[in-house]
Amino acid sequence: MITRRSLLGGLAAGAAASGIALAGRANGAPAPSAAPRGPARSAAGMPLHLVNHSGAYANSSVWIYVVGNDGTQQVHVTPDGELKPVALADNGPDGFTDYAIPLAASGTTTLQLPRMSGRIYTALGGKLKFKAVEDGNGKAALAYPAGWVAGDPNYDVLHDCAEFTYNSGGMYCNTTMVDMFSVPLAIQLTGAKDQTTGTLKDGARDRVFADVRAADGFDRLVIGDRRVIAPGHGLDSGLFAPDYLAPAIDEAWSAYAAKDLSVTTNAGTFTGRVRDGKLVFTVPQGLKGPSGGAAPTGTVSFDKPSTRDVLFCDGTLAAPNDGTLGPIAAILGAALNRSTLTAHAAQPTTDPATFYRERLTHHYAKAMHAATRDGRAYGFAFDDVAGFASYIEDPAPKEITLTLTPF
Template structure:
């Protein structure tokens, strides 16, 4: 299963409120498969129509498997250092765009995020993690006290290694800047492209949806409902009635979840949803927060048994297909988000995209509905900031 949920262990970033993980791929290259070359051309294309190149900055930050790193304008991979903090207490890892036209950079092997900041620079702070190593406090646009709260910014996620490029656009934490990824190599692929005028429609549709309006922060961003809940902007029990319905339904009938390991058959008994099959798995009833973050009782370890079942349950809850479809995962998008009480944030994101794919929640990769692409022999990647 392709997933963004295999976390990099960015301890400082997690403490600052960064999302559940960064893009990874489960694809395995055979001995005869082409190997990706170190140093992938990365093009940043400004098609916003609102901001000139001189008002946009790029940041490439992440992990090389040993330490937290950042990429310089020259394409060098450098470790994060506490000494990188300037007199204002923050690093300046900004990469300016070219004076005009597209900007071409070089991407080394690493896993991370490509942040774009429009109108002002971002403030990344180098800190010590729990092990005393240098780490970065990432922007948390959903936290009002964060130093980057007023800055218009967004990011794409990737893992680039010798087995290929694995990348996605994401709205898991928030949505602000529309962007698309074009990946060329063994194939020619694009994801993340929004329909014409979609940014404005996303803002208006979510603002009009009962219970979601407070997530819209001016014309700057929309905070994902999980983070909105933590900020007091979204009801903590929003999905509770639906979760109760699901739990009640499977006290008297089977829920069948099919993964690569086989079929798991589950029933609710004694307050737990317990499965038998290739392995024995059980789950306590999740809270709204567990569902929105795909965590807590729905945490998905990187194994072949519990993790895949948890991911499918998380997707079924967020897409509100779990109650009516006893065979999961559901794969017909026409049946997703069909209930009045549903994850309207994710629904709107999918409706706005040209290919119907988006990362509206962390398990959106289930049944391949995430804005994710990969290539085992990449030649170039282009990140386009698309029209507002």
């Protein structure tokens, strides 16, 4: 399964000096091609239907952007359904590109979605400003909106996005709240079967804003009626306490200094204990690595994570694709975000009734899961652990529909 952690290929969300998110390399994906900019080509693929049921904005006030990477270079889809490379020359007199795709005057808008990895942005009430820049290799790339940064040129624009990878293996897509939540979006994917995810309950947008605002320490993450930003970004912006989860993390490390922690992945079950401040797991003999070869023997260990490590699922909880440390990191990160690690010595926990029950918990993710009809959301990057992410895939996709659902 392709998870969000590997979904986007060339779409890394690195921070540019301007505070804009910069699309670059991720997970070892190839950098944009060094070849000269080629001509636009037909975006042959499958139909992408865009439906505006927001009830708050007319079609004439909604714009769509399909941007990403085709495996060799950064690209965007034009209103005419062509796939074009990003170019510095696309920046206009204002210093930004105009890659906006307007919706049809009424009803459904349909265009062809090519094979690529990327994001489908929705902007309501105003256009987004994507800036074409040079990446670290001197190639054309895009500086993406960063709605959680007050100085970002798109900060005042109501916007959100869905993510996808469409390749020879099929379609892999999700709605995401990992960075922020603003516009209710739902995805319907039709192919070998008919699947939908991301749909909010009636009135749930207001409920998310209210629930996050009411949670102790989370209130400053609510930016008017525009968006709620994820606590990790709030931490980086001085809007969220950098040591918020420290007592819960300390409690877990203390608990497993006195008893074993069992973590089961696709590769097997690992047993861990805290020794000299590190959570150390024994690698079972005969374990296979991700490529089928023998996995490293001995132990894998984790330093005690910080609140930031937990919220971003990074730092000491970074998850390499190594078949051992990576899967354990993901499960530990999910357990800490869901506040189940201390109370449940066998991980991962799979009963959502046990999630977010502690006072110190990820109240933002809790609110997002409570808001969706299927209970699934991407409130943090490891939310796919045990299948709780707003993610769907299909090996034989025929069409995909992105719907702006009612506010």
